[in-house]
Amino acid sequence: MELFGISGEIFLAIAGMATLLSSVFLNKDSSYRITLRLCNLSFLITIILIFFSHSHSGSLFNGSFIYDDLARFAKILILIGTMLTLIIGYKSQKLDNFNRPEYPVLILFSVLGMLLMASSNDLIGFYMSLELQSLPLYVIAAINRDNIKSSEAGLKYFILGALSSGLLLYGMSLVYGAVGDTSFSSISMASSDGMSNLMLIGLVFMLSGLAFKISLVPFHMWTPDVYEGAPTPVTAFFAIVPKLAAITILLRFTFTAFDNAISSWQQIIIILSLLSMILGSFAAIMQFNIKRLMAYSSIAHMGYALVGLSSGILEGISSVLIYMVIYMIMNLGAFIIILSMRRDNQSVEEISDLKGISQTHPFIAFSFVILMFSMAGIPPLAGFFGKWLVFASAVNAGLIPLAIVGVLTSVVGAFYYLRIIKIMYFENNEVKLDVVDNKSSMIILGIMIISTILFGLFLNWFLEVTMGISSSI
Amino acid sequence: MISHLPILSFITFLPLLGAFIILLTCSDDEQGGKNSKMVALWTSSITFVLSIILLLNFNSNVNGFQFVEKSEWIPISNISYHMGVDGISLPFVVLSTFLIPICIISSLNNIKKQIPLYMSLFLILEVLMVGTFCAMDLLVFYIFFEAVLIPMFLIIGIWGGPRRVYSAFKFFLYTLLGSVLMLIAIFYIYSKTGTTEITKITKFSFSHDVQFWLWLAFFASFSVKLPMWPVHTWLPDAHVEAPTAGSVILAGVLLKMGGYGFLRFSIPIFPDASIYFAPFIFVISIVAIIYTSLVALVQEDMKKMIAYSSVAHMGFVTIGAFSFTKEGLSGAVFQMVSHGLISGALFLCVGIVYDRLHTREISAYGGVSDVMPRFALFFMFMMLASVGLPGTSGFVGELLVLIGIWKANPVVAIFTATGLILGAIYMLWLYRRVMFGKAIKEEILSLNKMNFREISIFVPIAILVLFLGVYAVPLLEITKLSISNIYEITEFHKNQSTISQIAQVKIF
Numbered sequence: 001m002e003l004f005g006i007s008g009e010i011f012l013a014i015a016g017m018a019t020l021l022s023s024v025f026l027n028k029d030s031s032y033r034i035t036l037r038l039c040n041l042s043f044l045i046t047i048i049l050i051f052f053s054h055s056h057s058g059s060l061f062n063g064s065f066i067y068d069d070l071a072r073f074a075k076i077l078i079l080i081g082t083m084l085t086l087i088i089g090y091k092s093q094k095l096d097n098f099n100r101p102e103y104p105v106l107i108l109f110s111v112l113g114m115l116l117m118a119s120s121n122d123l124i125g126f127y128m129s130l131e132l133q134s135l136p137l138y139v140i141a142a143i144n145r146d147n148i149k150s151s152e153a154g155l156k157y158f159i160l161g162a163l164s165s166g167l168l169l170y171g172m173s174l175v176y177g178a179v180g181d182t183s184f185s186s187i188s189m190a191s192s193d194g195m196s197n198l199m200l201i202g203l204v205f206m207l208s209g210l211a212f213k214i215s216l217v218p219f220h221m222w223t224p225d226v227y228e229g230a231p232t233p234v235t236a237f238f239a240i241v242p243k244l245a246a247i248t249i250l251l252r253f254t255f256t257a258f259d260n261a262i263s264s265w266q267q268i269i270i271i272l273s274l275l276s277m278i279l280g281s282f283a284a285i286m287q288f289n290i291k292r293l294m295a296y297s298s299i300a301h302m303g304y305a306l307v308g309l310s311s312g313i314l315e316g317i318s319s320v321l322i323y324m325v326i327y328m329i330m331n332l333g334a335f336i337i338i339l340s341m342r343r344d345n346q347s348v349e350e351i352s353d354l355k356g357i358s359q360t361h362p363f364i365a366f367s368f369v370i371l372m373f374s375m376a377g378i379p380p381l382a383g384f385f386g387k388w389l390v391f392a393s394a395v396n397a398g399l400i401p402l403a404i405v406g407v408l409t410s411v412v413g414a415f416y417y418l419r420i421i422k423i424m425y426f427e428n429n430e431v432k433l434d435v436v437d438n439k440s441s442m443i444i445l446g447i448m449i450i451s452t453i454l455f456g457l458f459l460n461w462f463l464e465v466t467m468g469i470s471s472s473i
Numbered sequence: 474m475i476s477h478l479p480i481l482s483f484i485t486f487l488p489l490l491g492a493f494i495i496l497l498t499c500s501d502d503e504q505g506g507k508n509s510k511m512v513a514l515w516t517s518s519i520t521f522v523l524s525i526i527l528l529l530n531f532n533s534n535v536n537g538f539q540f541v542e543k544s545e546w547i548p549i550s551n552i553s554y555h556m557g558v559d560g561i562s563l564p565f566v567v568l569s570t571f572l573i574p575i576c577i578i579s580s581l582n583n584i585k586k587q588i589p590l591y592m593s594l595f596l597i598l599e600v601l602m603v604g605t606f607c608a609m610d611l612l613v614f615y616i617f618f619e620a621v622l623i624p625m626f627l628i629i630g631i632w633g634g635p636r637r638v639y640s641a642f643k644f645f646l647y648t649l650l651g652s653v654l655m656l657i658a659i660f661y662i663y664s665k666t667g668t669t670e671i672t673k674i675t676k677f678s679f680s681h682d683v684q685f686w687l688w689l690a691f692f693a694s695f696s697v698k699l700p701m702w703p704v705h706t707w708l709p710d711a712h713v714e715a716p717t718a719g720s721v722i723l724a725g726v727l728l729k730m731g732g733y734g735f736l737r738f739s740i741p742i743f744p745d746a747s748i749y750f751a752p753f754i755f756v757i758s759i760v761a762i763i764y765t766s767l768v769a770l771v772q773e774d775m776k777k778m779i780a781y782s783s784v785a786h787m788g789f790v791t792i793g794a795f796s797f798t799k800e801g802l803s804g805a806v807f808q809m810v811s812h813g814l815i816s817g818a819l820f821l822c823v824g825i826v827y828d829r830l831h832t833r834e835i836s837a838y839g840g841v842s843d844v845m846p847r848f849a850l851f852f853m854f855m856m857l858a859s860v861g862l863p864g865t866s867g868f869v870g871e872l873l874v875l876i877g878i879w880k881a882n883p884v885v886a887i888f889t890a891t892g893l894i895l896g897a898i899y900m901l902w903l904y905r906r907v908m909f910g911k912a913i914k915e916e917i918l919s920l921n922k923m924n925f926r927e928i929s930i931f932v933p934i935a936i937l938v939l940f941l942g943v944y945a946v947p948l949l950e951i952t953k954l955s956i957s958n959i960y961e962i963t964e965f966h967k968n969q970s971t972i973s974q975i976a977q978v979k980i981f
Contacts, residue, residue: 358587362501373623378649379616388612388656395660403660407653414649418626418642426630426638456616460547467549 005060005067008049008075009115015042016108023101032099036086039104043079043111050075050115057472063183064122069469073321074118074248081241081328082111084444088332089233091438092339092347098144098231106143107237110136114245121256123172123182126249130168130213133245134161137238141230153229160212160222168209174202184257192260200264207268210253213246216306217275220299224287227295232347235291236335239298240328247305247324251317254309255473262312269310270402276303277405281412290338290351293416294331297375300413301327307406308390311397317473318466319389325462326374326386326455333371333448337364340435351423353433358425361435363442365424367449372421374452376414382455479542481556484523484570485603491516492593492600499589506588510581513592517574517599524570524603531563536954538609538672546613552669555610560955561736562606564810564948565729569602571937572725572817575930576718579821582926583828584632584716591632594624595718602726606733611659611669618730619652625719625727633714640707640714647707651697658690662742675741675962688746691739699731701791702761705784712780713833717824720776724783725817729809732790736805740794740959744966751795758795759888761788766895770902775823775833778903779816782859785892786812792889793874797963801877802956803949808870810948811858811941815867818855818934822848825927826907829920835903840912844920849908851923851931856904858938860897866941 003010019042023035050072057068086104093099113133120126138161142154176182178198179190191199208219215223227235254265280300287293305327308319341348358365374381387410394403451458495512499505531539538557546554558566577595584591601624604617622645630641663669666677679687697704708728712720740747762785769781786808793805825848826841827833842849858865861872871893879886912918941948 359501369627378623379619384616384619388660391657392660392663395657396664400657400661403657404654407657408650411646411650411653415642415646418645421627422630422638422642425627426641456546460545460549463547463549 002060004053005058006065006119007053008046009112009119011049012042012046012108012112012115015039015045016105016112019108020105023105026101031101032093032103033090035101036090036104039108040083040086042108043083046115047076047079050079059121061125063185064125065116065119066121067119069472070248070252071119073465073469074244075115077325077328078111078114078118078241078244081244081332082107082237084332085233085237085240085335088336088339088441088444089236091436091441093231093233095342095345095436096144096231096347100143103140103143106136106140110134110140111241114242117245118248118252120249121184121252123176123184123187126253127165127169127172130249131165133242134165134213137161137242140234141226141238143234144231147229147231149229150231151229153226156222156229157226164209164212164219166209167205167212171202171205171207171209174198174205178202184253187257188259191258195261195264199261203258203261203265204268206253207265207272210246210250211272214243214250214302215295215299216272216302217279217299220276220279223299224292224295227291227298228289228349232291232335232339232349235294236331236339239294239335240331243298243302244324244328247302247320251309251320252473255317266310266312269306270399273303273306273310274402274405276300276306277409278303281409281416284413284416287416288351289349290341290354290420291349293351293420294334294338297413297416298327298331300409301375304387304390304406304410307394307399307402310402311393311399313393313397314467314470315393315396316390317470318463319386319393321466321469322389322459322462323386326382329382329448329451329455330371330374333367333445333452334375336441336445336448337368337371340364340438340441342434342436344434348433351420354420354424355427356424357433357435359428360433364435364445367445368424369421370449370452372417376417377410378414380453380456382452385455385459480523480527481540481542481558481607484520484527484566485556485600485607487520487523488516488573488596488599492596495589495593495596501587501589509589509592510577513577513596514574516596517570517577520599520603521570521574524567527558528563528567531558531951533560533950533953536958541609543609551667552612553610554613555670556604556607556613557609558607560952561733561806563951564806565606565726565733565813566603568729568810568813569599569606569726571933572721572813573599575817575821575934576721578926578930579721579824580716580718583824587631591628594628595722598624598628598722602722602730605730609671611662611671611674611738613669614671615652615656615659618734619649619656621727621730622648625723628719629711629715632716632719635714636710637714640710643707644711647704648697651694651704654690655694658687661687671737677742679743681745684743684746685749688739688743688750691734691743692750695731695734695739697731698734699728699787699791700784701731701787702757702764702784705761705765708784709777709780712783712820713774713776717820717827720780720820720824721817724780724820725813728783728787729813732787732794732805732809735791735794736802736959740797741962744962747795748797748963748967751797754791754795755882755885758788758791759885761785762889762892763895766892766899770895770899773835775835775903775907776820777833778835778899779819779823782896782899783812783816785896786816786859788892789871789874789889792878792885796874796877796881797960797967798877798880799956799960800873801881802959803952804870804873804875804877806952806956807866807873807941807945807948811866811870811938814934814938814941815855815858815865818851818931818938819859821930821934822852822855825923826920830916835906837914838907838917839910839914840908840917841920842908843912844917845922847928848923851935852908853904854935855938856900858942860900861893864939864942866938866945868942869945 054072059066116129138158144150211219284296305323374383377387495509499509541557608614765784772778793801858867861867
């Protein structure tokens with residue numbers, strides 16, 4: 001009964017092995033479809049299990065696995081994000097002929113790692129779950145192995161990911177050397193009367209390792225290449241889900257392990273977020289490939305999310321969590337549209353391919369407009385509320401210059417989002433884009449658009465939930 | 474009885490309903506276009522009627538906000554959906570609801586593509602404009618204020634002229650850049666006062682150096698919106714490329730949001746900083762009046778010229794507002810309303826000849842009065858109103874501003890008055906080049922006379938301009954109490970803190 005807290009993860013692990021086995025025995029044509037459905041079913045059951053098992057907080061395995069409101073929120077978000085990205089990628093996987101059953105199973109194991117990561121409260125557990133989530137990701141980045149770009153993306157991701165794991169591990173060893181224990185609570189205790197230099201260096205290394213995973217500047221180099229090279233459904237997954245998990249562990253790490261050393265990590269986070277916002281906004285201007293554009297846009301968005309974290313106050317935590325929800329909604333919508341862009345049975349990725357889409361596919365064009373305005377942070381759309389919360393918490397914490405730089409870069413960011421609208425609406429074009437409007441994707445797109453428009457109405461509910469989470473950390 | 478109904482929310486969100494109906498039901502073909510025009514016309518007309526009911530039920534002897542609605546929105550952060558009108562906002566609400574049906578009628582025939590989207594964008598624009606003027610919560614205000622960029626960007630970009638992309642981007646980014654700084658200031662105010670209610674914030678007194686920075690942040694936003702020299706350069710571009718109705722709304726209402734912002738926020742919330750910055754405002758407003766009038770003089774494009782004249786006229790507004798006299802303040806409001814009507818009508822005039830000849834080059838015209846006598850009459854009336862001929866609303870506004878500023882600072886008044894002369898020069902010259910002379914050009918001779926639809930959009934504006942010019946009391950009566958509130962705040966602060974005190978604020 002004690003293990004009920006981890007029942008979701010246990011179930012998912014068993015379900016993953018079972019699906020892997022069953023997929024071998026299925027015939028080739030239907031195996032992808034059935035495996036995908038089985039995985040989604042397991043995710044659904046895991047959501048239910050986690051919803052109930054995490055309803056009150058506690059810890060397991062000598063404190064190394066913690067289940068609380070933050071873990072519950074993050075896990076449910078991760079699972080929903082995964083399910084939706086699997087559904088929206090289904091059609092395009094099939095059309096591009098890499099509908100291998102390994103794909104959903106690998107994602108499932110990666111998600112298992114993310115769930116464990118969201119709950120980890122110990123350096124060892126943290127590192128193991130991080131590796132569990134990363135290894136399948138390296139493989140699925142290269143899953144379209146006949147494509148040279150996809151293989152390159154996988155390799156690049158693997159090498160840089162290994163480097164970041166190395167940094168992380170080195171940092172952990174330094175911290176362990178200084179503290180003598182790996183649990184977050186001991187680290188917190190050890191840092192209560194000032195940080196030793198050893199710990200400080202360890203902290204810097206660990207934050208660098210995490211910054212790789214969230215793709216913060218200056219550890220972002222892999223992001224555009226991997227986004228561009230990986231098959232689009234995989235990119236959609238990369239853009240959304242691993243970031244949720246990494247932000248969660250970053251929150252837990254900074255606010256439980258180093259909660260007594262806020263001033264030490266605050267400066268690092270501020271610099272990371274400043275650089276990400278600036279580089280993300282300016283570099284995206286030069287992009288012509290929409291996936292690279294989304295890569296830089298996600299770098300900038302992570303910078304904004306970190307503004308909330310860098311405030312070091314409780315409102316900051318809640319603003320980061322809400323920002324991630326909004327980020328997920330907007331990116332899901334955008335990737336549904338990118339996935340549906342095809343011509344002559346080939347997926348196309350140039351921004352200029354969107355020309356004239358407002359005439360041939362008004363719903364898609366209109367949705368993209370809403371999403372782009374939202375990403376630019378124009379009220380009354382969801383993106384505005386995200387920016388509002390993070391910048392308001394920064395101002396609350398007295399970080400006014402950071403907030404000013406942030407809003408100014410968001411104006412720069414608006415430029416490239418507007419450019420997409422310009423191409424869709426202000427230019428006419430003869431070349432027509434075939435849009436694969438797969439019904440389930442369009443329904444999800446509709447839901448994302450409605451939630452983008454009406455997010456403000458539910459903001460109070462989100463604030464109540466996330467404020468509860470942040471005060472319980 | 475009417476004050477118990479949420480009439481402000483009705484007025485604000487009724488057009489949204491219309492926009493939804495259009496977007497969901499009207500397809501992008503001939504029939505859909507027709508239907509969307511009818512829906513847009515009906516919803517905007519009903520909204521106008523509702524706003525007239527609002528106007529008639531407004532009690533100008535009650536101090537403070539009326540028709541107040543308040544419902545919880547984000548109770549956890551103490552932010553509520555809070556709407557109300559007072560003497561300053563009411564005229565702009567009615568101006569917005571008045572101009573939108575006119576815009577829709579004026580674009581019944583000259584919009585050829587994506588008509589349902591066009592109509593719904595105008596209705597959404599109406600929602601946002603009315604919301605901006607009714608909001609009593611800083612954040613609600615900001616949401617409406619900023620959201621205006623979305624429909625306007627699309628209107629300029631989709632239905633605009635050849636350089637529409639450049640203009641739409643310039644408009645959007647300029648305005649966004651200004652308003653994000655205000656957003657930071659709003660966060661700061663919220664973090665200090667714990668509320669975003671405008672009435673509560675007005676009572677809160679910020680220290681001088683805080684006021685200094687907050688005032689500058691708000692100024693960044695409003696001065697771009699108004700626009701003031703030297704950040705006015707987006708306006709001529711946006712005006713030239715926007716479709717006629719877009720220009721009308723831009724000049725008629727959107728510019729007024731800046732002036733409204735000064736009166737509603739900058740002056741009452743940061744009175745000390747406003748007093749401190751008044752000379753600065755005077756200087757750049759005078760530069761605006763003289764410089765942009767001279768620039769208007771050399772324009773080849775009719776729309777561009779009227780756009781520059783708008784900048785000059787808005788200079789009167791800021792001078793009036795920052796004179797901190799009752800005359801100047803009410804003159805500022807009056808001038809904004811009257812300029813909204815007059816410049817809107819002038820853009821419609823340009824639109825009428827543009828629809829026929831498809832050029833706005835002044836040199837392409839000449840002798841139009843021979844062919845289109847009625848049009849010449851309307852154009853002349855609006856042109857003279859813009860110059861400030863006694864008997865038109867333009868005269869009342871400018872006179873009030875001049876009286877106000879004369880009381881505060883005669884030197885500024887003298888410079889300001891030159892604007893009147895320069896205005897007369899470029900306007901009369903424009904009229905001569907377009908209307909008079911002999912109609913020799915083939916295209917001019919073949920111009921069609923104004924049709925009934927075109928006349929029907931001018932008559933109401935002309936009547937209003939004349940009415941306000943002859944009998945200005947109703948508008949002044951409405952604004953009276955709100956103006957005297959602002960006046961008292963500034964008087965109180967003038968006496969309490971001498972200007973020398975705030976001059977010691979260290980900038981760095």
